Amino acid sequence: MGFLQFNAAAAAILFSLLLPLLLLNLHSAKADTFTNNINATTTATENGNDFVPERKSLGGGKCNIFQGKWVYDASYPLYSHCPFVDPEFDCQKYGRPDDIYLKYRWQPFSCSIPRFNGLYFLEKFRGKKIMFVGDSLSLNQWQSLACMIHSWAPKTKYSVVRTAVLSSITFQEFGLQILLYRTTYLVDLVREPAGTVLRLDSIKGGNAWRGMDMLIFNTWHWWTHTGRSQPFDYIREGRKLYKDMNRLVAFYKGLTTWARWVNFNVDPTKTKVFFQGISPTHYEGRDWNEPSKSCSGQTKPYFGYKYPAGTPMPWVVLQKVFSRLRKPVYLLDITRLSQYRKDAHPSEYGGHSDDCSHWCLPGLPDTWNQLMYAALFS
Numbered sequence: 001m002g003f004l005q006f007n008a009a010a011a012a013i014l015f016s017l018l019l020p021l022l023l024l025n026l027h028s029a030k031a032d033t034f035t036n037n038i039n040a041t042t043t044a045t046e047n048g049n050d051f052v053p054e055r056k057s058l059g060g061g062k063c064n065i066f067q068g069k070w071v072y073d074a075s076y077p078l079y080s081h082c083p084f085v086d087p088e089f090d091c092q093k094y095g096r097p098d099d100i101y102l103k104y105r106w107q108p109f110s111c112s113i114p115r116f117n118g119l120y121f122l123e124k125f126r127g128k129k130i131m132f133v134g135d136s137l138s139l140n141q142w143q144s145l146a147c148m149i150h151s152w153a154p155k156t157k158y159s160v161v162r163t164a165v166l167s168s169i170t171f172q173e174f175g176l177q178i179l180l181y182r183t184t185y186l187v188d189l190v191r192e193p194a195g196t197v198l199r200l201d202s203i204k205g206g207n208a209w210r211g212m213d214m215l216i217f218n219t220w221h222w223w224t225h226t227g228r229s230q231p232f233d234y235i236r237e238g239r240k241l242y243k244d245m246n247r248l249v250a251f252y253k254g255l256t257t258w259a260r261w262v263n264f265n266v267d268p269t270k271t272k273v274f275f276q277g278i279s280p281t282h283y284e285g286r287d288w289n290e291p292s293k294s295c296s297g298q299t300k301p302y303f304g305y306k307y308p309a310g311t312p313m314p315w316v317v318l319q320k321v322f323s324r325l326r327k328p329v330y331l332l333d334i335t336r337l338s339q340y341r342k343d344a345h346p347s348e349y350g351g352h353s354d355d356c357s358h359w360c361l362p363g364l365p366d367t368w369n370q371l372m373y374a375a376l377f378s
Contacts, residue, residue: 062110062111063108063110063111064108064109064110065108065111065113065371065374065375066108066333066334066336066337066371067108067109067110067336068106068107068108068109068337069106069107069109069303069305070104070105070106070107070301070303070337070340070341071104071105071107072103072104072105073103073104073105074103076102076103076104076105076362077102077103077362077363077366078116078148078151078362078366079147079148079150079151079362079366080362082143082146082147082150082151082361082362083150084143084146084147084150084160084169085143085147085361086139086143087350087351088346088350088351088352088355088358089140089143089346089350089358089359089360089361089363090350090360090361091346091347091349091350091360091361091363092349092360094346094349094350094351095349096347096349096360098299100299100300100343101299101300101341101343101344101360101363102360102362102363104301104341105367106337106367106370106371113370113371113373113374113378114373114374114377114378115370116148116366116369116370116373117152118148118149118150118151118152118153119152119153120377121149121152121373122149122152122153122156122171122174122176123174124376124377125174125176125213125214126174126175126176127174127175127176128175128176128177128213128214129177129179129211129212129213129214130145130176130177130178130179130212130213130214130215130216131178131179131180131181131209131212131214131215131216132178132179132180132181132216132218133181133183133186133209133215133216133217133218134181134182134183134186134216134217134218134219134276135182135183135184135218135219135221135222136221136358137218137221137276137279137357137358137359138180138182138216138218138276139180139182140358140359140361140365141216141218141276141365141368141369142167142169142178142180143361143365144361144362144363144365144366144368144369145178145369146169146178147361147362147366148366148369149171149176149178153171153173156171156172156173156174157171157172157173158170158171158172159172164182165181165182165183166179166180166181166182166208167179167180167182168180179212181205181208181209183205183219184219184221184222184231185198185219185222185223185254186203186205186217186219186254186255186257186258187199187200187201187202187203187254187257187258188202188203188204188205189231189232190202192234192236194233194234194241195232195233195234196231196232196233196234197232197233197234197235197236197241198232198234198235198236198250198254199236199237200235200236200237200250200253200254200257201236201237201238201253201257202257203257203258203260203261206261206265209265210265212271213270213271213272214271214272214273214274215266215271215272215273215274216273216274216275216276216332216372217258217273217274217275217276218275218276218277218279219251219254219255219258220251220278220279220314221279221357223247223250223251223254223314224247226244226247235250237253248313248314248317251314251317252317252320252321255317255318255321256321256324258321259321259322259324259325262325262327262329263325263326263327266327268327268328272330272376273327273328273329273330274329274330274331274332274372274375275318275322275329275330275331275332276332276334276368277315277318277331277332277333277334277335278312278314278315278318278334278335279334279335279338279357279359280312280335280338280339281356281357282294282295282298282342282345282356283295283354283356283357286308286309287307287308287309287339288302288307288308288309288342289308294347294354294356295342295343295345295347295354295356296347296348296354296356297347298342298343298345298347299343300343301340301341301342301343301344302339302340302341302342303340307336307339307340309339311335311336312335315335318331330372330375332368332371332372332375334367334368334371337367338364341359341364344359344360344363344364345357345358345359345360346358346359346360
């Protein structure tokens with residue numbers, strides 16, 4: 001399993017086929033606006049010299065590790081107590097009464113993924129720097145990876161530094177630093193005279209991402225926040241200042257800026273790059289044919305093969321942006337397997353009233369890291 005190159009024409013055809021189908025559930029005016037803006041942005045991008053229309057993505061080969069099912073495994077979870085887990089993810093500590101959700105293992109249809117070996121990981125990344133870049137879902141995965149490693153080397157000395165923007169967990173004996181750079185959008189939030197502005201074409205924060213041996217990016221969760229819950233007053237692209245914008249279009253533009261940063265700043269001989277993929281939420285029970293439900297009280301995964309809600313639109317946007325990458329980026333395509341896990345959220349057992357966005361630890365992000373491990377070492 002390596003960094004495979006996909007045909008750009010195939011990616012474009014996939015996008016053109018999926019887009020009309022996925023837009024059926026959107027209001028027609030919004031759908032038209034989204035499609036027109038995406039097409040306009042794509043045309044402008046392709047007419048410039050920023051990108052070569054090649055796709056560097058993964059999850060294919062003889063076995064697609066992202067296509068499979070959840071199976072009960074009594075040997076799970078991969079760890080129990082962990083010093084790195086924040087209270088909002090520690091569902092057992094907050095009194096979740098059931099524990100069956102901890103016992104599910106992801107099983108690809110056509111192969112098996114290797115079981116995570118923390119000592120092997122430590123040796124392979126001795127003296128290296130790994131950085132997660134993104135929002136609180138990156139925090140989820142960052143803590144998960146540290147816990148998985150710690151469970152294999154519980155007596156190894158470690159140090160933890162936590163700040164608002166940059167945090168790190170260092171396994172001192174091995175010289176391995178696992179860092180977390182918190183950014184809600186990947187692109188910049190800046191103060192201007194008009195107020196706080198989301199700059200879709202600026203990514204100065206990327207200066208902190210240089211020099212890493214591995215980068216794992218993530219963004220989408222905050223693009224859906226509106227009104228008082230959004231951390232900006234305006235959106236800027238070039239000289240144009242907008243009060244708001246279709247969020248899928250904004251996401252596409254911002255992610256395109258990230259792709260440009262990867263193309264110009266990543267040396268694939270020195271740095272491996274992953275993108276976490278789109279992590280789903282489970283606030284709306286109609287997504288799995290239980291209209292009156294949410295993630296609260298769910299104790300089992302969704303076991304049907306085809307998830308009723310279908311493919312989320314940000315996943316389609318992500319595929320479109322990936323078709324323009326010149327550098328190899330491994331897409332951890334965790335969307336569908338995570339859609340099945342309506343039972344794996346903190347819900348009321350994380351210190352918040354109803355959290356159907358993040359994930360319990362131990363829990364689903366451990367599988368994300370197992371799949372990343374498989375991509376690295378299989």
